[in-house]
Amino acid sequence: MGRAQVLVVAGTHGNERNAPALLERWRSEPQALNRAGLPVQLVLGNPVALGANRRYIDRDLNRCFAPDLLANPALQQLEMQRARELLAEFAPTGPNPCAVAIDLHSTTSGMGNSLVVYGRRPADLALAAGIQGRLGLPIYLHEADAAQTGFLVERWPCGLVIEVGPVAQGLLSASILRQTQLALEAALAVLAEAASGVLRLPAGLQVYRHCGSVDLPRDGTGEAIACVHPALERQDWKPLRLGQPLFWNPALKGCPADWRFDPDALGFPAEAHWPVFINEAAYGEKGIAFSLCRRERWSSDAAWLQALQALTAA
């Protein structure tokens, strides 16, 4: 039985330099990455942006993979072209077909070592559950967010993001390098077990389901007039308390009522009190100070495992 190729992408954002440094190492010393016997394609997502040490040149590559954007011939920015290139080469129908895409990212927020899954594709959930069963990593389930679409991994039959932080942009960090490699090797081990039919999923999966995002308070010109409150810094994955201060302004004594946590006033369900991506530096331009999730426990579904086995053993 064959084993489907796995696409591993580093440097989709050019100022997230830890995964590209690992990739360089894995290319020059192939034994430095435990591939669990799988055929792996190691690819730099945005080499031009990496060379410039910028997140992107023209637009965020990891928002370019929406079908309508890809199909629009008027869109010829560098990142749109790169998205089409990656698909032309590595899509399941391409000359170098991959069934699974793992996209390696870092963040300035205190996410630790974590997974991001887009939507509820059964094979993605199987892969995420398998990694969570090995390493206990938290899973951010991104869905139903019209403002943020077009993620790279969505264009492959199965895929997820490994997201590690905190680390400043442009900086190598030993702990970020270690955690990235640990999570990727766990992902490859799970995929190899799926391919050989021996994968067993844990009974359940804990997910943090995206409910929406909260922006910094801004003045009439759009300028931020506050930053994340010190008590909220590095508190990703920890529940917010009602009335907890969210923002802080250096000139204010105290915290105004509308800067305190009130999911109802924010238009969120009461259960949406798990923050993620707090203080991701690149999200300022997207109007995201943090996102809010509800935490849910799902039972594993036999269909997840079947879907992943079918893909990986193809």
Added chain:
Amino acid sequence: MGRAQVLVVAGTHGNERNAPALLERWRSEPQALNRAGLPVQLVLGNPVALGANRRYIDRDLNRCFAPDLLANPALQQLEMQRARELLAEFAPTGPNPCAVAIDLHSTTSGMGNSLVVYGRRPADLALAAGIQGRLGLPIYLHEADAAQTGFLVERWPCGLVIEVGPVAQGLLSASILRQTQLALEAALAVLAEAASGVLRLPAGLQVYRHCGSVDLPRDGTGEAIACVHPALERQDWKPLRLGQPLFWNPALKGCPADWRFDPDALGFPAEAHWPVFINEAAYGEKGIAFSLCRRERWSSDAAWLQALQALTAA
């Protein structure tokens, strides 16, 4: 007796956004900054780079203030022009003369709240000693470094940098905002006391004297093959031990001998075992993984105080 104007610069590097956010606030709510009665000019160093959220557009503005660069008419990059503009307006001979320049910076390294002084001008040492007497901030004395010259504050009769970290580039942080304001208000209080002749300096001053910088290990192509060792991260201002690992490579077991701290092998005196600016993201391109200092205690000199009084009361 008049009081000389103080130039306060924020955003000399356009991706260090905390000081510019404070400056915006101090402009719209003047009472939010305690000026200690001094006339203060609040100026954005590099507004174009700030708009682009980049350290600089053409070249590092805070290396453009060397007299030979300023005088060279062939150098017309955006930052060279901006350096000349700032001097034309705010130099002691300009239409809006300032005697003292305080330049507000942030860093991705764990410097805490700190001061950087360039060389040994008596008035600078008086100002730094006065701030250290109030807040105990460590002082990095940058001198005798041919590779790093042309700092903004050197072109004013007195001046220093307030350097606060760690914070990722492009990110607002409450603790960074607070520390920046605290240090600036202390500086203004010291200057006001000097101007009115009531300043008394502490008996001595502790400085970390720059001895040189250490780069990451690199391969033949110039690519970094290691990052700062996890045990060295965030250890700014703390002494290195002989043989302590400095760098870490994700593929290596152990740490090679030439990646262990040995000041002699690095060409430094044995006393140069105090690291600063560890993992400043912007220094990768400058070939600086960290700098090494010797720590010294100097007695205050009456001439320092006289120099600062003469300048500030002018």
